[in-house]
Amino acid sequence: MIRTGVDRQPWGAILAFLLPAFTVYTALTAYPVLRTFWNSFHKVLPRNEEYLGLANYAALVQDEIFWRAVRNTFTWACISPLAEVSIGLLLALALYARVPGMRFFRVAWFTPVLMSYVVVGIIWVWIYNYDWGAANALLRWLGLGSLVQAWIGDPKIALPSLVFITTWMWSGFNMVVLLAALHSLPSEVIEAAELDNCGWGAKLWHIIVPLIKPTLLNLLVLSFIGKMKIFDLVWITTKGGPLWSTETVSTYLYKRAFEWTSFDLGYPSTIATVWFVIVLAAVLALTWLFRTRDRLEY
Amino acid sequence: MGRILLFAVLGLFTAFAAGPFLWVATMSVRTTTEISLDHYAWPEKWHWDKFPAAWFNSNYNVYFENSLLVVLSAVAVLTVVGAMAAHCFARYRWRTNRLLYFVIFSAIIFPPQITIISLFQILVQYGLYNSLVGLSLVYIAVQLPLTVYILESFFARIPSDLFDAARIDGYSEWQIFWKVSLPIALPALATTVILNTILLWNEFLYAVVLITDDAKRTLPLGIQRFMGDQLEDVGMIATGLMIAIVPVVLIYAFFSEKLIQGMTAGAVK
Amino acid sequence: MYTMRLVLSLLILCFASSALAQVKLTLWSHWAAEKIKRDFVEDAIKRFDAANPGVKIEAQWYEKTALYAALKTALRAGTAPDLFYAEPDQVEYMDNALLLDLSPLNWGAIEPWAKDIWSYKGKPYGLPLEAWTVEVYYNKKLMADLGVKVPASLQLDAQATTDVAKRARAKNLTPMALGVGDRPFPGAHLTHEALLKKLGVQGYDDLLQGKLSWSDPRVVETLRVVRSWVDAGLLPTTFTTLKLGEAHGYFHTNPGAVMFLNGSWYTSRAFNPTDKGGQPANFQLGIMKFPSVPGAACNECRTIAVGGSYVANAATKQPKQVIAFLNSLANPEMGNRWLENVLVQTGIKADYANIGGPHAGYFRELGATSQGAKYYFGLPIQKMQGKPKEVFTQVFNNAFPAGTISVDEAVTLMNAAYGKN
Numbered sequence: 005m006i007r008t009g010v011d012r013q014p015w016g017a018i019l020a021f022l023l024p025a026f027t028v029y030t031a032l033t034a035y036p037v038l039r040t041f042w043n044s045f046h047k048v049l050p051r052n053e054e055y056l057g058l059a060n061y062a063a064l065v066q067d068e069i070f071w072r073a074v075r076n077t078f079t080w081a082c083i084s085p086l087a088e089v090s091i092g093l094l095l096a097l098a099l100y101a102r103v104p105g106m107r108f109f110r111v112a113w114f115t116p117v118l119m120s121y122v123v124v125g126i127i128w129v130w131i132y133n134y135d136w137g138a139a140n141a142l143l144r145w146l147g148l149g150s151l152v153q154a155w156i157g158d159p160k161i162a163l164p165s166l167v168f169i170t171t172w173m174w175s176g177f178n179m180v181v182l183l184a185a186l187h188s189l190p191s192e193v194i195e196a197a198e199l200d201n202c203g204w205g206a207k208l209w210h211i212i213v214p215l216i217k218p219t220l221l222n223l224l225v226l227s228f229i230g231k232m233k234i235f236d237l238v239w240i241t242t243k244g245g246p247l248w249s250t251e252t253v254s255t256y257l258y259k260r261a262f263e264w265t266s267f268d269l270g271y272p273s274t275i276a277t278v279w280f281v282i283v284l285a286a287v288l289a290l291t292w293l294f295r296t297r298d299r300l301e302y
Numbered sequence: 303m304g305r306i307l308l309f310a311v312l313g314l315f316t317a318f319a320a321g322p323f324l325w326v327a328t329m330s331v332r333t334t335t336e337i338s339l340d341h342y343a344w345p346e347k348w349h350w351d352k353f354p355a356a357w358f359n360s361n362y363n364v365y366f367e368n369s370l371l372v373v374l375s376a377v378a379v380l381t382v383v384g385a386m387a388a389h390c391f392a393r394y395r396w397r398t399n400r401l402l403y404f405v406i407f408s409a410i411i412f413p414p415q416i417t418i419i420s421l422f423q424i425l426v427q428y429g430l431y432n433s434l435v436g437l438s439l440v441y442i443a444v445q446l447p448l449t450v451y452i453l454e455s456f457f458a459r460i461p462s463d464l465f466d467a468a469r470i471d472g473y474s475e476w477q478i479f480w481k482v483s484l485p486i487a488l489p490a491l492a493t494t495v496i497l498n499t500i501l502l503w504n505e506f507l508y509a510v511v512l513i514t515d516d517a518k519r520t521l522p523l524g525i526q527r528f529m530g531d532q533l534e535d536v537g538m539i540a541t542g543l544m545i546a547i548v549p550v551v552l553i554y555a556f557f558s559e560k561l562i563q564g565m566t567a568g569a570v571k
Numbered sequence: 572m573y574t575m576r577l578v579l580s581l582l583i584l585c586f587a588s589s590a591l592a593q594v595k596l597t598l599w600s601h602w603a604a605e606k607i608k609r610d611f612v613e614d615a616i617k618r619f620d621a622a623n624p625g626v627k628i629e630a631q632w633y634e635k636t637a638l639y640a641a642l643k644t645a646l647r648a649g650t651a652p653d654l655f656y657a658e659p660d661q662v663e664y665m666d667n668a669l670l671l672d673l674s675p676l677n678w679g680a681i682e683p684w685a686k687d688i689w690s691y692k693g694k695p696y697g698l699p700l701e702a703w704t705v706e707v708y709y710n711k712k713l714m715a716d717l718g719v720k721v722p723a724s725l726q727l728d729a730q731a732t733t734d735v736a737k738r739a740r741a742k743n744l745t746p747m748a749l750g751v752g753d754r755p756f757p758g759a760h761l762t763h764e765a766l767l768k769k770l771g772v773q774g775y776d777d778l779l780q781g782k783l784s785w786s787d788p789r790v791v792e793t794l795r796v797v798r799s800w801v802d803a804g805l806l807p808t809t810f811t812t813l814k815l816g817e818a819h820g821y822f823h824t825n826p827g828a829v830m831f832l833n834g835s836w837y838t839s840r841a842f843n844p845t846d847k848g849g850q851p852a853n854f855q856l857g858i859m860k861f862p863s864v865p866g867a868a869c870n871e872c873r874t875i876a877v878g879g880s881y882v883a884n885a886a887t888k889q890p891k892q893v894i895a896f897l898n899s900l901a902n903p904e905m906g907n908r909w910l911e912n913v914l915v916q917t918g919i920k921a922d923y924a925n926i927g928g929p930h931a932g933y934f935r936e937l938g939a940t941s942q943g944a945k946y947y948f949g950l951p952i953q954k955m956q957g958k959p960k961e962v963f964t965q966v967f968n969n970a971f972p973a974g975t976i977s978v979d980e981a982v983t984l985m986n987a988a989y990g991k992n
Contacts, residue, residue, distance in 0.1 A: 013396050017475035025387035025406065025446060032443030033409050036420035043419065049667055050647045069961075095315065098308060109312060111558055113319045118550045118561075120504030122522040123543050127322045130536070134808050136341045138325065157811040159975055176319055181566045233413050236506040236522075246811060247970045254507070257415050261422075262511070262643060265663045265956065269419050276415040287411050426648040514641045 037280075043273030050267050060274035070275060073244075073251040074282070077232060080167055080252070081286075085227035087171045089220060092178025097212075099179070100186050110183065113176035125240030128169050132156050132241075156242050159249035166241060166250055170231065178223050185219040186212070221294040228290060232283050253279045323547075329540035337536050352541045360538070362545055364517060365524030372434050372520060373502045376441035380449055381495055383442070388453035389483045393465060403454065409447040414507055422511055432515045440508050445498050452497075456490035457483060489560075496561050500550060521546045594889055596628045596896065597652035599642065601879060603632035604816065605839040606847065607913050608701070608879070619899045626892050628654075636753070646884075653887040654896065657697060659877050660953035665691040671883035672696065675894050680901045684948050685918030688877045698897045699918025700909070701878035703834040705760050706940060707862075708822065711855035713744065713829045725940055726860040726870065729796050736803035739829050746805045748821040748828035750813025751968050756952055757815065758968040760832050761806075762797050763951050764861040764874060769793040771868035772947050779954045781989040785982045789866070794971075794978040796864050801974045811973050816840065816848060823850035832861075835937060836878060838914040842930070856933070860940050871943055876950045877918055910934070962988035 044061070047054040064070055095113065099106050116124065131138040132155035140152040155165040189212075213220070235254035238244060244251035244259065253275065261272035329337055331348045356362045391403045421440055422431070430436030460483065468478050484491070506522045513519055525542050554561055598616070602608040609632060616628045631652070633641065638656060645651040646669050657664060664670050672694045678686055685699035714721065717738045721727070727735065739746040751758040767775045769789050777783040778790065785791075807813060807828070813821060819840050822831035831837070841856075843849035850856065863870040881900075883893045899905070906921030911928040914937070926934045951967075952960055966984050970976045976984075 013394055014475050018390055018394050018396065020476070021386040021390035021479070022402070024383040025450065026402075028383065028439070028443050028446060029406055029409070032421065032424075032440060033412070033417060033446075036417040036424065037412070039420035039423070040416055048423075050669070051667060098312060109316060110562075111554075112316050114558075114562060115323065115554070116319055118500060118554055119323075119547060120506065120522050122504070122506050122525055123546060126525065126539060126543060127326055129812075131322060133812075138322075138342075141342070154808075154811070157973065157975070159970065172318070177566070180562055184566065229411055235414070239506075239510075245965065245969060246973070246975065247965050254413070254415055257419075258507075258511070261419055262640070264961075265661060267643070267647065267663055267667050269423065273419050276413075276419060279413060280416040283411065283413050422644075426644065431644060431648055514637070514644055516637075 040273045040276050040280075043270050044277045046270045048269040048273070053270075056270065060271050061278070063271065064274050064278060069248055069251060069256060070253070072248050073253045073256040074279075076163060076248075076250060077234070077252045077254075078286075079163065080170070080234065081228050081231035084167050084170050084174075084231050085224045087167070088174040088178050088227055089182075089223050091171065091175040092223070093182050093220070095175065095179040096182035096186055099183055110180060114180055115176070116173040117177045119173075121234075121236030122240055124169065124173060125237050129156070129241050132165060156250075157246060159247040162242055162246060162249045166237065169237060169241075170234070174227060174230075178227075181219060181223060182216065185216045189215055225287070225290050225294065229283075229287060232286070326540050326543050329537060330544040331541075332537055334535050334537035337540075349537075352538065353545065356538060356541045356545060360542075361516065361519075362524060362542065365519050365521045366545065368434060368518060369503060369520040369522075372438050372441065373499055376438045376445070376502055377495055377498045379438075380442045380445055380498055381491060384446055384449035384494070385453055385484065385487070385491065386479065387446075388450045389457050389479050391450070391454050392457035392460075393462075393483070403450075406447050407451050410451065414444075418508065418511055421508070425512055432513055432518055434518055437509060437512055437520070440512065441502050441505065444505075444508065445502065449494050449498065452494050453487065453490055456487055460486055493560055493563050496553060496557060500553070500561070503550065594626045594892055596626065596654060596887075596889055596892055598628055598630045598654040598881075599638060599652045600630060600632055600656040600881075601635045601638050602656070602839070603634055604848070605836075606843050608836075608839045611909060611913055615900055615905065616896075619896050622899070623892070623895065626889075626895075628896060649886065651884050651886070653884050653889060653893050654881055655884070656879055657882045658880065658953070659688045659697065659699075659949070662691065662956065664882065665696055669885050670696040671885045671887060671890060671893065673698065673883065673894070673897065677898050677901045680903060680906070680920050682918050682920055684875075684946070685877050688918075688948055688953075689880065697877075697880040697882045698900060699877040699880045700900065701836065701880065701913075702875055702916040702918045703836045703878050704873055704875050704916065704941060704944075705764055705861060706833065706835050706837070706937070707747075707859050708831040708833060708837055709857045709859060710823070710827065710829055711857040713739075713827065714857065717742070717744075717829065721857065721859055724860075725858075727862045729800075729862055729864050732805075732862040733799055733803045735829065736800060736805045740804040745807045745821070745826070745828040746803075747807075747830040747832055748813075748818050749806050749810060749832050749972070750815060750818035750821070751810065751972075752812045752814040752817070754815050755964045755968055756950060757818070757833070758810070758972045759951060759963070761800070761972050762794070762967045765793050765797050765864050766790065767872050767874060767947055768861070768867040768870050769864050772872055772945060774868065775872075775947060776954075779951055781959065785985040785989075791978060791982060792866070793864055794981060797971075798974075798978055801972055806972055811969060819850075820848060823854050823856075834876075834878070834915075836913075836915045838930075838933065842914070858936050858940050869945060872945045872947060873941070874950060875916070875946045875948055876953060877948075878915075880918070959985075959988045 045056060045058070047056050047060075099109060134140060134152070134154050134157065137155075139155060143149060143151050153161055156162045233254065234252055235258070238250055238252050238255050239258070242250045244255040257272050257275045257279070260275065261269055325342070328345050329341075331350060331352065332343075332345045333349055333352075336343075336345075336347075357366075387406070391399060425431040425433075425436045425440075428436075430439070464482055464486070465478060468482050473481065504522060505520075509520050509523055513523065525539070525546055600609075600612060602612070613630065616630060620627055642651060642655060646664075651669075657670075673689075673696055674694055676695070676698065678695065681699065682702075685702060686695050689695050689697035689699055709721075714735075717735065719731075719735050719738065736746040749757055749761070763775075766778065769792070770778060770783075774783060774789070778785070778787075783790070807821065818831070819833075819837070822828045823841060824845075840848055841850040845851060861873065881897060883890070883897070887893050901919060903919070903921055906917050906919035907926070909915075909917045909919065910921050910923065910926050911930075911934075914930050914934055916923075923934075923938060951963055955963055962984055966976065966981050971981050
C-alpha cells in the first residue's frame with residue numbers, strides 16, 4: 005500500500021524539520037525587524053523609552069543628510085549594476101570566442117569577488133593615495149600628470165571613485181555567470197553570432213542579449229540589491245565624507261546609532277524602517293519591470 | 303589583428319583585476335621603510351619574518367582563531383538547520399508551505415540596517431554582546447534565507463521515486479532526510495558551505511557593531527589594528543591583509559570550480 | 572577545646588581579612604599611546620593605592636575611538652567601569668544621568684572656569700585634569716632657513732603667514748603640518764582661532780551659539796584670509812587623510828614641516844622616545860602665537876579648552892572611594908606634578924611660574940605665548956550640538972581647509988545648519 009497524497013502528511017516530522025530554522029528566524033530576524041519598527045516610534049535611551057508618535061518620522065523628512073545619503077545610495081545602485089553587467093558581458097563574449105587560456109582568465113578575473121570589502125577598501129585607499137598611489141602614479145608615468153586628483157578627498161569625484169571600485173570587484177563575477185549562460189545556449193544560434201568584423205553589434209543586440217535576458221536581469225537585480233546594502237567599503241575608505249558626498253544610508257545610520265553624541269536609538273531605527281520600505285519598494289518595482297512574460301523555449 | 307587586440311584587452315583587464323593583489327603581496331614581504339622609498343619595487347629582501355611577527359606579536363593568531371571558530375560553527379549549524387528546512391519545503395506539501403517559504407526567502411532582500419540596531423539591543427539584553435556565541439547566532443540568522451533558497455531548489459529536483467521507494471522500505475522521515483536527501487544533495491551542500499564560509503569570513507558590519515573587545519575580534523576587524531595612531535604601517539598592514547586573504551585563496555586554489563559555482567548559484571537562470 | 576580555639580581564631584581571622592577585603596575600582600582611559608600622561612595617571616593610582624590599603628584601582632588603556640565605542644555599549648549594558656576618561660563635549664552622558672555628581676570634590680583646588688565647563692544643570696560632573704591652548708609649533712632651524720624672523724611679539728600677521736607659506740613651497744617644504752584623518756577637531760583650529768581674534772570673545776560666542784549670522788562681513792573677511800593661506804599651499808596635500816599621530820611625525824621627523832598647528836598637549840607625543848613617535852633628540856622646537864588677522868577685535872584672544880578629564884559612573888558601587896581618588900588629584904601638588912611632567916596646562920590650580928624639572932625651558936616658552944592673553948573657554952565642537960556641530964566639523968575641519976569648498980559655500984552651509992538663510 006503506497007501512501008501518497010496530501011492528506012497524510014507526517015506533521016511531526018514537518019514540525020521537527022522547520023522548528024530550528026524558524027526559531028532562529030523568529031528570534032534573530034523577524035523579532036528584530038518588529039522591534040526596530042517599535043523603536044522608530046520612541047526615543048530609546050539607556051534608562052527609559054519615551055513614546056514619540058511620528059516625531060522621528062517628521063524629523064526624518066527634514067533631514068537633508070538622510071536624503072543626500074538616499075540619493076548617493078540610489079545613484080550607486082543604479083549606475084554600478086549597469087557598468088558591471090555590461091563589462092561582464094563584453095568580457096564573457098571575449099572569452100566565449102574560445103580564447104586559449106580561458107580557464108586562467110576566468111580564475112584570475114574572479115578573484116576580486118572573493119576578498120572582503122575591508123581588504124578591497126584598504127588596497128584601494130592606497131591606490132587612490134594622492135602622493136604615491138597607483139592611480140596617480142600611472143597617470144604621471146603616462147605623462148598625464150595634470151590629471152592627478154585627490155580621488156577620495158574631493159567631494160566631486162569621491163562617489164564615482166567608489167563606484168569604480170565596486171565595478172572592478174564585480175565585473176569578474178558577472179563575467180563568470182554570463183559565460184556560463186552563454187555556454188548553455190544552443191550552439192547553432194551562437195555560431196551565427198561569432199565575433200567578427202562586421203555587424204557583430206547587431207548580432208549581439210538582436211540575438212544574444214534576448215537569449216540571455218533572464219540572466220542579465222537577474223544579475224542587475226542582484227547587483228542593485230547588493231549596492232543598496234553597502235557599508236563595509238564606504239566605512240573603510242571615506243566613512244561617508246568628504247562633505248557627505250559618499251554618505252550612504254548604512255553609514256549614516258551607523259553614525260547616528262553609535263557615533264553621535266546621543267544614546268538615542270529611536271531615530272536611527274526610523275532611518276532603518278524608512279530605508280527598509282524604500283528598498284522593498286525598489287526591488288518590487290524592479291522585479292515587476294523585469295518580469296519575463298515569455299519563457300524562451302528551444 | 304583582431305586577435306592581438308583581443309589579447310591586449312584581456313591582458314590589460316587581467317592586470318587590472320589581479321594587479322592590486324600582486325602589489326599587496328609584494329608589499330607584505332617588505333618593510334614600511336623600504337616601501338616608503340619606492341612603493342612599486344620588487345622586493346629585494348624577502349622579510350618572511352613579518353608573518354610570524356603579525357601572527358604572534360599583534361594578536362593575529364587571536365583574530366584568526368576567533369574568525370575560524372565563529373565561521374565554522376555558524377556554517378555547520380547553518381547547513382544542518384537550512385538543509386532540514388529546505389528538505390521539508392521541497393518534499394512535503396501542505397497549505398502554508400509556499401507562504402512560509404516566502405517568509406524566509408524574502409529576508410534575502412532585507413537590508414542589514416533593519417535588524418542591526420535591535421540585534422544590538424537584544425544581544426546586550428541577554429549578555430551576548432561582545433561574545434563569539436552571539437556573533438555566531440547572528441551569522442546563522444543572516445545566511446539562513448540564502449541557504450534555504452539554494453538548497454530548496456536543489457532538493458526539489460530530486461525525483462520523488464527515490465522517496466517513495468524509501469518509504470516503502472520503511473524508512474522514517476528523519477532517515478529519508480539523512481540517508482536519501484542529504485547524500486544526493488552533497489554537491490549543493492558543498493557549494494553552500496563554501497559560499498557561506500567565504501561570505502561570513504569576510505563579514506564586517508555585524509562584527510563591527512557587536513564586538514568591541516579586542517580579544518574577541520574577527521579578522522576583518524583585526525586588520526584595522528595596524529591602522530593605528532602613528533605613521534601608517536603600510537608593510538604590516540599588507541602582511542595582515544595577506545594573512546586574511548590566505549584561507550580564501552587556499553579554498554579557491556583547490557575548489558575553484560565548486561567555489562565559482564557556489565557563488566554564482568541562483569544567478570544563472 | 573584546643574580545636575575549638577583553633578576554629579575560633581580561624582573564624583576571627585577570616586572576618587578580619589574580609590573587613591580588609593580588597594575593594595577594586597576599574598578605570599578606563601584614553602592615552603594608551605601618550606606615555607607621559609599615562610605615566611602620570613598610573614603614578615597617581617599607585618600613590619592612591621599606597622595611601623589607601625584595601626583599595627585597588629585597575630586601569631585599562633585604550634585609543635580614543637576604541638574607548639568611546641566600548642564605553643557607549645558598556646554604559647548601555649550596565650557594565651561600565653567606575654571611573655573613565657571623558658571630554659566635556661560628551662553631554663550625552665549627563666543628559667542620560669550616567670555620571671556621578673562630583674560636588675563633594677575639593678573644588679577650591681580647581682580653576683573656576685574649568686569647573687564651569689564641566690557643570691551641567693548647576694552640578695559638576697568631571698575632574699578637569701588636562702587643559703590646553705592652541706599653539707603654533709615651529710622648527711626654528713627651518714624657519715631660519717626660510718629667512719623668516721619671528722618677531723618678539725611671537726605673532727606673525729596674516730600677510731607674513733602667507734609669505735612663509737610661499738617661501739616654504741618654493742623650497743618644496745610643507746609650511747604647516749596638520750591632519751584630520753582620524754579626529755574631528757584639528758583642521759578647525761585654523762579657522763576658529765582666526766574667527767575668535769576677529770570677533771572677540773563675545774562675538775565669537777554669539778557666532779557659535781547661532782546668534783550671529785555667518786554672513787556677517789567680519790566672518791566672511793576672516794574666512795577669506797584663512798582661504799588665502801590655504802591657497803598659498805599652507806597645508807599638506809594629504810591633509811584629509813593624515814592622522815593625528817602621523818601629523819606629529821610629519822612635522823618633526825619625516826618629511827618635516829616648518830610649522831605645526833596643534834594643542835599644547837603636543838609634548839605628550841613629541842616627548843616620547845623617538846621610536847615611539849617622539850621628536851628627534853636635537854630638534855629645535857619653537858612656539859609662537861596664532862597669526863593675527865587684520866581688523867581684529869582681539870588679537871590676544873585665544874582658546875583654552877578642557878581636554879582629558881575623569882568622570883565617575885553614576886552606577887558605581889564605591890562612590891566614596893571614587894570621590895577619594897579624584898580628590899587625590901585635586902590638589903596643587905598634583906597640579907604642579909602634572910605641569911612638570913606632562914608639560915600641558917591643567918584645570919587644577921597650579922603654580923605656573925615656578926615649574927622646575929628638565930623641561931622648564933619649554934614651559935617658559937609655552938608661558939610666553941600666553942602672556943597677556945584673553946581666554947575663550949572651549950572648542951567649537953564642545954560648544955555646539957547636533958546638526959550645527961556635524962556641519963561645522965564637515966565644513967571647517969575637513970572641506971574648507973582642504974580647499975574643496977569656497978567661502979560662500981561654507982557660509983551658506985553653516986547658516987543652513989542653524990536654520991538661518
